[in-house]
Amino acid sequence: MTPKEIVKELDRYIVGQTEAKKAVAIALRNRYRRSKLSQQDREEITPKNIIMKGPTGVGKTEIARRLAKLVKAPFLKVEATKYTEVGYVGRDVESMIRDLVEVAIRLVKDERYNDVRERAYNIALDRVADIVSKSGTANLPEGVTKQMIRDEIAKGNLDQLVVEVSVKDTPKPIELPNGGSAEINLGSIFGDMLPKRTKKRMVTVLEALSLFSSEESEKLIDLDSVESEALKRAENDGVIFIDEVDKIAGGTSRSGPDVSREGVQRDILPIVEGCTVSTKYGNIKTDYILFIASGAFHVSKVTDLIPELQGRFPVLVELNSLSADDFVKILIEPENAITTQYSKLLAVDNIDLQFTKDGIKEIANVAYEQNNVLEDLGARRLQGILEHIVEDVSYDVDEEGKAKKVVIDKKYVEKHFQNYGSRNLKKYII
Numbered sequence: 001m002t003p004k005e006i007v008k009e010l011d012r013y014i015v016g017q018t019e020a021k022k023a024v025a026i027a028l029r030n031r032y033r034r035s036k037l038s039q040q041d042r043e044e045i046t047p048k049n050i051i052m053k054g055p056t057g058v059g060k061t062e063i064a065r066r067l068a069k070l071v072k073a074p075f076l077k078v079e080a081t082k083y084t085e086v087g088y089v090g091r092d093v094e095s096m097i098r099d100l101v102e103v104a105i106r107l108v109k110d111e112r113y114n115d116v117r118e119r120a121y122n123i124a125l126d127r128v129a130d131i132v133s134k135s136g137t138a139n140l141p142e143g144v145t146k147q148m149i150r151d152e153i154a155k156g157n158l159d160q161l162v163v164e165v166s167v168k169d170t171p172k173p174i175e176l177p178n179g180g181s182a183e184i185n186l187g188s189i190f191g192d193m194l195p196k197r198t199k200k201r202m203v204t205v206l207e208a209l210s211l212f213s214s215e216e217s218e219k220l221i222d223l224d225s226v227e228s229e230a231l232k233r234a235e236n237d238g239v240i241f242i243d244e245v246d247k248i249a250g251g252t253s254r255s256g257p258d259v260s261r262e263g264v265q266r267d268i269l270p271i272v273e274g275c276t277v278s279t280k281y282g283n284i285k286t287d288y289i290l291f292i293a294s295g296a297f298h299v300s301k302v303t304d305l306i307p308e309l310q311g312r313f314p315v316l317v318e319l320n321s322l323s324a325d326d327f328v329k330i331l332i333e334p335e336n337a338i339t340t341q342y343s344k345l346l347a348v349d350n351i352d353l354q355f356t357k358d359g360i361k362e363i364a365n366v367a368y369e370q371n372n373v374l375e376d377l378g379a380r381r382l383q384g385i386l387e388h389i390v391e392d393v394s395y396d397v398d399e400e401g402k403a404k405k406v407v408i409d410k411k412y413v414e415k416h417f418q419n420y421g422s423r424n425l426k427k428y429i430i
Contacts, residue, residue, distance in 0.1 A: 003029045006070065013066050013336060014059045015329045015379075020052050020317045024063060027290055027315070028071060031237055034288075042236075046287060049272065049312055051245070052294040053302060054319025057378020060294040064241040073237035074104035074230075080245045080293075085263030093267040097277040097286060100238050104230035105281065109221070116220040117213070124212035125150055128205055131163050159206040166198040167211055227281045238289040242268075246295025249304040265306050272312040322371070322378055327364035330379050331355070338386055350403045351393060358410040363389070366417055389416050 001009070003025035010021045027050060034045050052060050061077075068075040078096050113120075129150035152158050203211065248261045271277070274287035293313055302316060322330070331339050332355075339360070343353045355363075367381045393406050 001028075001070075009070055010063060010066055013334045014062050015333060016322070016326055017054075017059045017063070017319050020054075020059070020063060020319050023050055023052075023315055023317045024067065024292065027292075028067075028239075031073070031290065035236065042288075046274070047290040048315050049291040050293070050315040050317060051302060051313045052292065052317050052319060053246075053297050054294075055298070055321050055376045055378055056296050057376075057380040058319045058322055059379070060319060061243055064243070064292070064294070067239070067241070071239065072107075073239060074100055074107055074234045075239045075241070076100045076103050077241040077243060080242050080264065080268075080295075081247045083264050083267070085267060093264065093271055094277050096240060096242075097234075097271065097284060097289075098279045100240060100289070101230060101234050101279045101281055101284060104234040104238065105227065108226050108230045108233065112221040112226060113217045116217055120213045120216035120220055121209070123216045124209050125153060127212050128153055128163070128208045131165060131208070132158065132161065132205065135163050153205055153209070156206075159204060161205045162202055163205060163208060164200055164202055165208050165211065167201055168198055168215065231279075231282055231284055234289070235285055236288050240289060240291050242291060242293045244295055245293040245305075246297040246300050249295070249297070249300035249302075262306065265309050269306070269309050269312070272309070321376060322368070324361075324364045324368040327367045327379070327382065328360055330382065331360050331363060338382055342386060342390055346390070346393065346406075349397045351397070352403065352405040353390070353393065354405070354407050356407060356409040359408040359413055362410045362413040363408075366413065389413060 003022065006025035006028060007018070007021045010025075014021070027048060030047065034042055037045070052063070054060055064077050068077065076096065076099055078099070083091050083093050083096075129146050132149050132153070133144075133146045149158075248264045271286050272291050274285065276283050276285050291313070302310065331337055339355050343355075346353045363382070363385060367385055370381050370385070371377060389408060389412070398404060
């Protein structure tokens with residue numbers, strides 16, 4: 001996708017913040033441009049990491065979420081506050097690279113599964129048909145052949161028939177008591193040394209088809225090539241979005257060790273600069289992974305990050321606070337607009353919820369005023385306001401399910417916010 005196409009796709013869900021969208025779109029396009037260069041040139045070009053600074057609720061995390069669905073590359077979103085300095089209980093920063101590799105493994109596996117899906121499904125059909133034909137619970141009439149059963153299963157006529165199947169018993173990973181930064185999987189340690197264990201399960205034919213299709217897909221793909229391809233993609237195309245980076249900004253605590261702030265910055269530094277991290281699938285270099293950091297920076301500033309870390313994030317994008325006009329657009333333009341969500345929810349109870357233009361504008365004005373008077377929560381303020389407005393409608397549902405039409409106009413909104421100076425929405429804000 002070209003940068004303009006990426007921005008256009010993000011515009012479908014996120015209002016405004018053009019500069020942030022452009023920066024992200026250019027960074028992603030540069031990944032593609034780099035892939036078209038010679039091996040020698042590729043080694044010299046590293047990603048230009050980005051810091052997105054802006055108040056909460058203006059679209060930083062939403063940009064990350066939409067990018068995850070948009071890019072066909074390993075993408076991981078992490079919270080900076082989840083990590084602690086090496087040597088303390090908690091997750092070390094290298095675990096984000098291991099998590100990225102796991103994402104890449106799933107991505108490549110899904111692609112390979114699609115290639116063998118039809119073959120795996122046909123083998124699964126044969127296995128399930130064989131089980132049904134030998135099952136005493138099926139009560140099959142005389143003269144019914146295995147092929148006839150297979151055809152019925154393929155048509156979906158036997159989906160709810162319960163059969164007993166033998167499935168692979170995979171040992172559950174043992175989580176180490178250091179906060180979950182590592183796991184031990186006995187099955188993967190001993191591999192083929194241990195006999196393959198199976199267990200009996202009573203499942204429907206539909207579930208059996210799904211289980212057997214997964215098993216057969218595993219057999220049909222080359223796991224070694226999957227791991228090799230996944231490591232390559234994670235190294236060259238991986239994107240890690242580090243949220244809440246402002247929470248680890250600032251100096252070390254004077255009262256004692258602050259293991260989740262400056263120490264974490266020092267540990268992130270070699271990851272961002274470029275190092276080699278060991279994973280259970282092999283070593284991975286982090287030199288060419290794109291890092292996007294974001295934070296509100298209300299209390300701290302970007303300059304409170306250690307200088308070395310600032311230098312590894314050369315692109316700084318500031319996201320703006322939302323205006324009343326922005327709130328109007330947020331309420332009506334995105335495909336997943338919150339007003340559309342409420343309309344669909346209440347339509348389940350035969351309630352036709354409609355929003356007029358003046359009603360939308362008044363809701364936007366209320367949100368804008370609340371953000372100015374109280375804390376600036378950005379677009380998240382709309383959730384509490386909308387919930388307050390439709391509370392009575394959501395509660396007063398007709399037991400007989402009779403159709404009802406509710407119009408949210410300016411008068412309706414003003415009625416719910418009569419005392420303009422003290423609009424109390426605390427019960428809706430966590």
